Amino acid sequence: MHDHDVARARRAFLKTGLTLAGTIALPGAVACATRDMTQIEPTARIAPAPLVSARVVRPELLRNALAALNRHGARIAQRDQIAIADFTAGSDQARFHLVDLISGRSQSLLVAHGSGSDPAHTGYVERFSNDFGSNASSEGAFVTADYYVGKHGRSQRLMGLDPTNCNALGRAIVVHSAWYANPDMIRTHGVLGRSQGCFAVGEDDLDRVFANLGPGRMIYSAKV
Numbered sequence: 001m002h003d004h005d006v007a008r009a010r011r012a013f014l015k016t017g018l019t020l021a022g023t024i025a026l027p028g029a030v031a032c033a034t035r036d037m038t039q040i041e042p043t044a045r046i047a048p049a050p051l052v053s054a055r056v057v058r059p060e061l062l063r064n065a066l067a068a069l070n071r072h073g074a075r076i077a078q079r080d081q082i083a084i085a086d087f088t089a090g091s092d093q094a095r096f097h098l099v100d101l102i103s104g105r106s107q108s109l110l111v112a113h114g115s116g117s118d119p120a121h122t123g124y125v126e127r128f129s130n131d132f133g134s135n136a137s138s139e140g141a142f143v144t145a146d147y148y149v150g151k152h153g154r155s156q157r158l159m160g161l162d163p164t165n166c167n168a169l170g171r172a173i174v175v176h177s178a179w180y181a182n183p184d185m186i187r188t189h190g191v192l193g194r195s196q197g198c199f200a201v202g203e204d205d206l207d208r209v210f211a212n213l214g215p216g217r218m219i220y221s222a223k224v
Contacts, residue, residue: 005130011103031092033151037204045224048102056097056106056108058088058224059155059197061084061224062075062099064220064224065082065189065218067112068140068162068218069220071141072141075214076143077216078214078215078217079218080102080217081098081100081212081217082218083097083099083139083156083212083214084096084097084222085199085219085221086223087128087137087221087223088120088124088125088223088224089125090123091111092123094110096109100212108208109205110182110192110202111192111201112180112181113125114129114134114135114198115135115194116129116135116138116196117129117194118138123190123191124193125137125223126178128164128170128223129197130166130201131167132171132220133179134197135195137197138160138197139164139219140163140221140222141160141162141165141217142163142165142168142219142221143159143161143212144156144175144215144217145169150176152176153176153177154176155174155176156176156210156213157174158173158175158199165221171211173197173198173199173200175206175209176198176203177205178200178201178202179193180193180194180200181201181202181205182202183202184187184217
């Protein structure tokens with residue numbers, strides 16, 4: 001997609017009026033991501049329907065994401081769809097937005113943040129870090145790379161495009177699924193568990209994420 005195509009898509013997208021997402025506020029706390037699954041009371045996992053709407057992404061965050069897409073355009077091969085992680089919202093909210101820039105529609109899913117970004121496990125990102133060993137989420141634009149099977153099962157590598165996340169590949173910041181990012185964590189504990197800085201989504205959501213992104217697309221992470 002050329003720059004004039006992106007501009008046209010952006011105008012069409014903004015016209016749809018993407019605004020504030022709804023919230024799912026539940027109190028409580030949950031143990032860290034390293035907690036043994038056997039320590040959690042079993043509960044039936046229900047795969048939620050995606051929030052498909054034309055009103056989910058906050059305008060300021062969307063503008064920042066589109067600016068990042070244009071800024072890094074030469075390094076992002078596929079510019080028809082992006083993902084936006086809205087880390088202003090808590091982990092009990094569907095804050096990982098899969099956005100189709102052509103149609104202006106989006107799907108919103110749960111996503112966990114890094115334990116180093118939320119040491120007290122409040123469910124909210126307090127800080128970002130690009131440092132090795134920080135176990136924190138990083139802010140900025142990422143480009144999706146290849147798929148592989150690792151310690152978290154099927155995963156997708158990411159390359160950081162900004163000074164704030166340029167260590168992403170070396171830190172093994174990836175997209176993967178995790179039990180602690182499933183919706184039953186919110187029903188039971190009020191918040192999701194925490195990753196080591198990766199974008200961890202629910203086990204039933206990984207196929208949807210991979211199908212909508214694929215290699216060569218942008219993920220934008222921010223707290224605005």
